[in-house]
Amino acid sequence: MDKSSVVSQAVVEHERSTSVDGQRLEMARNDKPLYSDETIRTVHSWLKFTHSMLGLIVILVPLSIWVLSPNNFVAFSLIMFTTTTPLVVTMVGCEISCRLAIALRRKYPGAFTDIFCSIVKFFSALSVFLHGKLFHGHEVHGIEKLPKTSGALVIYAHSALFPSDTLHLLTRQSLLREITFGGVISRKLWLAMNGVCEFFSFYTERDRLVESLKKGHHCAVAPGGSIEAAFSKDYELMWNGRKGFAEVAKECGVPIVPMFTTNSQQAMPVSTFGFRDLFLAVYERTKEHIFVPLICFPVKMRTYFGEPIFCGDDETPEELAKRVEAALYALRDKHQRRPGNVLLALMERLGYPAFYNPPKSEKKS
Secondary structure (H helix, E strand, C coil): CCHHHHHHHHHHHHHHHHCCCHHHHHHHHCCCCCCCHHHHHHHHHHHHHHHHCHHHHHHHHHHHHHHHCCCHHHHHHHHHHHECHHHHHHHHHHHHHHHHHHHHHHHCCCHHHHHHHHHHHHHHHHHHHHHHHHHHCCEEECHHHCCCCCCEEEEECCCCCCCHHHHHHHHHHHHHCCCCEEEECCHHHHHHCHHHHHHCCEECCHHHHHHHHHCCCEEEECCCHHHHHHHCCCCCCCCCCCCHHHHHHHHHCCCEEEEEECCHHHHCCCCCCCCHHHHHHHHHHHCCCCCCCCECCCCCCEEEECCCECCCCCCCHHHHHHHHHHHHHHHHHHHCCCCCCHHHHHHHHCCCCCCCCCCHHHHHC
């Protein structure tokens, strides 16, 4: 056996022994699935059952807290500050109001319905904005880095299962009446909230994204999507080689501005109960995942913007995507404590300074 073969075999053995997904790596080499079709079908059926029970669970958990708590004040506090009830009530109320306003505008077009829609949009934006301020003390830093005379593509990490940080930012911009701020969301979320999406310029089509950027709007995109929201560990980016956003930025000639929000994973923790690989395999086969984040903590959330990144004349979309990924990791390493801690994030909300652990390179200097 020659020297190169020995080195190659050593590399393979090292990967097999050190990789967290060593079993997945071995199955991929043998071109065999990690889980059988029968296992995938069984787990998928349970996930569908959980999905059908989602509405009932969301109602029963606050109700159980109210019944089991010693007094009404304790019950109200627990429901408001440890469940998703405030967020659900806020978003459902906004969605009903927006759909009603849109239906009236289509049936009775005119100045009166236009004014009514403007009022609904204002109060919907105000309710979401106040939710971010009251429950998370949401702060925005570096927003002046967004260009004021042209469009910009804002790329953010989809760390939370529900992108409440992006909604808080969008409603803030809407209330300040600055440049239009919209973005791209998943089709399932658009179908569930198309009233809010229509009012606040969220869409699913690439053509509308290009059109908005060329009009000078600011558009937010999370390349990791729902898979990153559900399976990301410790704010890991899961882009899987996606570079479509870089192609759009190059086509439109707009800069890319990275955005990161601290403690977003601690705000709505999602657990796979030790079955991350199995749930991930189900998602890869069926494109469906069900996680019920019944706990929602009022942790401190801060949104940071990085420096604008412009595409070079000879730079490929792949190279641009890697630069953006590195910029997002830099924002994460600079502002986010890792591993995340719910208790420390709650203490930040109470006024304590940010518990930031600098990288080893910074500790030595």
